[in-house]
Amino acid sequence: MPVDMNVMRGFMEQIQQLGQMDVPSERPDEERVDTAKRVMLEKLDTALAVDLEACVHCGLCAEACHFYLSTEDPRYVPVRKLELMRRLYRRERGPLRWLYRLTTRDITMDDLEEWQELVYDACTVCQRCSLICPMGVHVAAGVAGMRAAMRAADLMPVEMRFVGQEQSEKGSLFGVGSEEFRQAIEELRASGLSIPLDEPRADILVLSAVTDILLFKDTLVSTIRIMNHIGASWTFSSQGYESANFGYMAGDEEWQCAASKRVYDAAVACGAQTVIVAECGHAYPALRWDGAELFGKPLPFEVLAPAEFLAREIVAGRLKVKPIGKQKKVSFHDPCKIGRVGGVVDAPRVVLQALGVDLREAEPHGVENLCCGGGAGNFLINRGMPLRQKAFELKIRQYDATGADEIVTSCDSCQMNFMAGSMMHQWNKPIEGLVALVGQNLA
Ligand code: SF4
Ligand code: SF4
Structure with missing residues (x-):
């Protein structure tokens, strides 16, 4: 279910306020x-x-x-x-x-x-x-x-600096820290969901993202439903739940290391053999490829993008979905960091095929797909909005040519950038996340 545009507008206003907080450097x-x-x-x-x-x-x-x-x-x-x-x-x-x-x-x-x-x-x-x-x-x-x-x-653009500093110094993002994450889980538990949090032992550590707490709640709920559906031994950790890594995007190794260390420690503490990042493009390379390099040794767990995990579970027969049918015409936007950089191109298509939708491939797609313009933290930079929106015109042309009614992707940043682009260009093409689509159609 696509996100409420009013919630999205509120989030964008928060970002706009960050842009007004700049103070000039005092250094010569x-x-x-x-x-x-x-x-x-x-x-x-x-x-x-x-x-x-x-x-x-x-x-x-x-x-x-x-x-x-x-x-x-x-x-x-x-x-x-x-x-x-x-x-x-x-x-x-x-x-x-x-x-x-x-x-x-x-x-x-x-x-x-x-x-x-x-x-x-x-x-x-x-x-x-x-x-x-x-x-x-x-x-x-x-x-x-x-x-x-x-x-x-x-x-560094002020918006990135504020967000990166917040994550490095307080361990929170947009005011969402461990306590707020725990509260979000409690609220979902009150709605009847069974949610393992801070389990002492688990095979799989599942990460979330601030965007799933504030904007894409369907994705968070779907993640929980999917993990429970397959009967996995899994947990969230209130100390290492955040996938986003603003140090990675801002070019600050110390910040990057601090964010990755929280996840690393949480995974080691519960003995997880697998860490599944949220639908967050940069989170995947930041942990999977850069993680080992930052810590100077191989990671003691595998790192998977959600699409990879979903495809693996579907192929293994543990994850069963209800076919939606060909009346749903979708196109898939490959997030650059997951598709081109991470090589996760077939997996989302395996999932969409299992869902039985009419997949209308855009040209180009897969590793050659055009970036939506919002990655690498750019979505936060207020002054970059006109340039981003100009670049987004390419995406509009690309997807209009497919005849699809909506776009599916597996990255929150892409999803936000598409929503902002739709608002700016009055383009009526909803976008939703792959995890949410699966979560709504479990057999
Ligand atoms: S100018 Fe040509 S050689 Fe240089 S980076 Fe661009 S494509 Fe490569
Ligand atoms: S945004 Fe342009 S310059 Fe930067 S990596 Fe992508 S194609 Fe290259």
């Missing part, structure tokens, strides 16, 4: 530029240096980026977003640095301020450009390094 410009350069050099590992050398300036990556495609503004050509990194590399690390120091200028505060928009508002770190690049240049990795440098220079 020189110090901020030096810090940014130091962080950029730290992030300039061999892989990134090879990428910067390998680029042949063919410009093909432009054709992959939703921000360039929708505006044709040359500032948004993917590789240009790494220009400061390249300049620094050439002046400080490259084999001809003595020459580049004579012929190129050093990075200034004006440069950083200009590139701030390019690496936040104009890049969702979706990695589509890397697919098309003949040299395999990983633009998104460079952008992530640039975001870390911006953060060090006090140039």
Whole structure:
């Protein structure tokens, strides 16, 4: 059941208020530029240096980026977003640095301020450009390094800073912490649902997300129903329930580590062999791929996206769904971090096939799908709204061509961005989450 637009409007107003809370940095410009350069050099590992050398300036990556495609503004050509990194590399690390120091200028505060928009508002770190690049240049990795440098220079967008700090320092997001999570569970228990919370032993730790508490309650209820339906040994943890990781999106390793550690500790405490993240695009790579790297050792549990888990349980015959029928015409939006980056492309289609809906594939879809424009925390950046909405026009064209009546996805951020896009463009195409759809159609 699609979310009430009034609830969504209230959430967007909360985000708008964050944008009014900025205070200018008190540090001198020189110090901020030096810090940014130091962080950029730290992030300039061999892989990134090879990428910067390998680029042949063919410009093909432009054709992959939703921000360039929708505006044709040359500032948004993917590789240009790494220009400061390249300049620094050439002046400080490259084999001809003595020459580049004579012929190129050093990075200034004006440069950083200009590139701030390019690496936040104009890049969702979706990695589509890397697919098309003949040299395999990983633009998104460079952008992530640039975001870390911006953060060090006090140039992180205020909305991301507030939310990231809240998660790192208080362990809550938008005011939802352990206590509020526990309360939400108690309210659902009062409605008759059986919900394991803080079980001392469980095979599966299931995560939630602030968006499921505040906006997508159907997804939370469906998650519980599905886990109970298959009879799994599972639990939520009031200490490690949050999938979202704003440190990952903001480029702050310390914040990222703190958020992942809460989940890691909760999983280890109950002996879980599997952790299922919520329908949250970035949560999947943040824990599954970056988690082991942050902790310097393999994770003692597997990490699954909900779609992966649902497909696995359907194939194993433990999860049984009622076919909805072909009268429901849907198209599936592959979230970049789960589909392109995580390779979870077939699993949601296995689920939709079991539900018996008329799946109208958009072109492109799967690993080549176009980003919706809201990922990597961009949905929070108020000033980026016009650019995001311009890019969203591509999505409207993409899905209108399918003849589908609604969109299904498996990422809350995508869902929010689609809802915001529908409001802005008066586009009447509802979107719902895959977990909610399954939860409403259990056999
Ligand atoms: S497609 Fe690759 S090689 Fe071509 S300009 Fe973009 S990053 Fe450089
Ligand atoms: S990662 Fe995505 S948003 Fe960023 S430059 Fe590449 S295509 Fe554009």
